[in-house]
Amino acid sequence: MVELRDPLAEPAARQTRLQTVDGIALALEEFGNVPGADIVYAHGFGQTRQAWLSCARATARAGWTSTTYDARGHGQSSWLESGDYSVDQLVDDLRQVCASRSQAPVVVGASMGGLVGIALAGQALDACRALILVDITPRWEAAGVERILAFMRAHPEGFSSLDEAAEVIAGYLPHRAQRKSPERLGSLLIPDADGRLRWHWDPRMLESIAHDGVSHQADLMQAATRIRVPTMLIxxxxxxxxxxxxxxEFLHLVPHARHAVVEQATHMVAGDENTRFAGLVQRFLDELPSD
Incomplete structure (x- = not known):
């Protein structure tokens, strides 16, 4: 267990950039500063590090150094000139982010970030201290993923305003009572040369990563069997x-893993029910064995 900090104190945020071995600059943001108590958050496809803002701040207030980052081709991280993205690149990026921490971190990965976390934890047994997966397993339901891809393929022409984008997102997430604020939308959209707002991720990634992910399913199943660190699926x-x-199937592959369900939450668990999600994360962290 780590030392609890003042729950009312806002953790300091530091923005940095990490150069990968293949020349990509990853945008990182760190909250808190506790050596030897590191967490790395990996977001889902089409998101940015802002998806983790509330949870990263909460764990930092609880005495952890919380690091979020934009995956390559997303947010403020570099885009590949070639447009030739792969799952292996994303795994290598997470490996380098983890290696840049003061010690092997806890990895929290949602959707795409969770798949990358499974691959890393199964390939490099000392790369992370523990693993929290958010609504993702090595084998996923094709219909659910196709629904997400259909939304991401829509509106290639972008949006005329933040209000229009908010309307579209509200239609995609009808269960959420509150719409995204302009500030939160600003991290997901960028103005193009024609003045329209487009998603803040490289559109060339979509089909290549979707196809590559399917081809990696067998490898992910094998990687899961090699996970030895404390693991939780939410x-x-x-x-x-x-x-x-x-x-x-996942609990059979990783028999020491725990599983928790967040009621009334969809695939977007942290965004739907952040307070309950953050509480589960904190309980898992509190129960980790001390190094």
Whole structure:
């Protein structure tokens, strides 16, 4: 267990950039400063590090150094000139972010970030101290993923305003009572040369990563069997990406893993029910063995 900090104190935030071995500059943001108590958050496809803002601040207030980063081709991180993205690149990026910390960190990965976390934890057994997966398993429900991809393929022409984008997102997430604020939308959209707002990720990634991810399923299943660090899967009760069968399969592959369900949450667990999600994360962290 780590030392609890003042829950009312806002943790200091530091923005840095990490150069990868293949020349990509990853945008990182760190909250808190506790040597030897590191967490790295890996976001889902089409998101940015801002998706983790509330949880990263909460764990920093609890005495951890919380690091979020934009995956390559997302947010403020570099885009590949070639447009030739792969899952292996994303795994290598996470490996380098983890290696840049003061010690092997806890990795929290949602969706794409979770798959990358599974691959890393199964390939490099000392790369992370523990693993928290958010609504993702090595085998996923194709219909749920296709629904997400359909949304991401829509509106290639972008949006005329933040209000228009907010309307589209509200239609995609009808269960959320509150719309995204202009500040939060600003991290997901960038103005193009024609003045329209487009998603803040490289559109060339979509089909290549989607196809590459499917081809990696067998490798991810094997990687899961090699995970030795403390592991927790947090799923949403209303998710269409994981199911009882894929969760049971994962728990068979990783028999020491724990599983918790967040009621009324969809695949976007942290965004749907952040308080309950953050509470589960903190409980898991509190129960980790001391080094």
């Amino acid at each position: 799923s949403g009760s209303e998710s269409d990406v994981v199911s009882e069968s894929t969760i049971a």
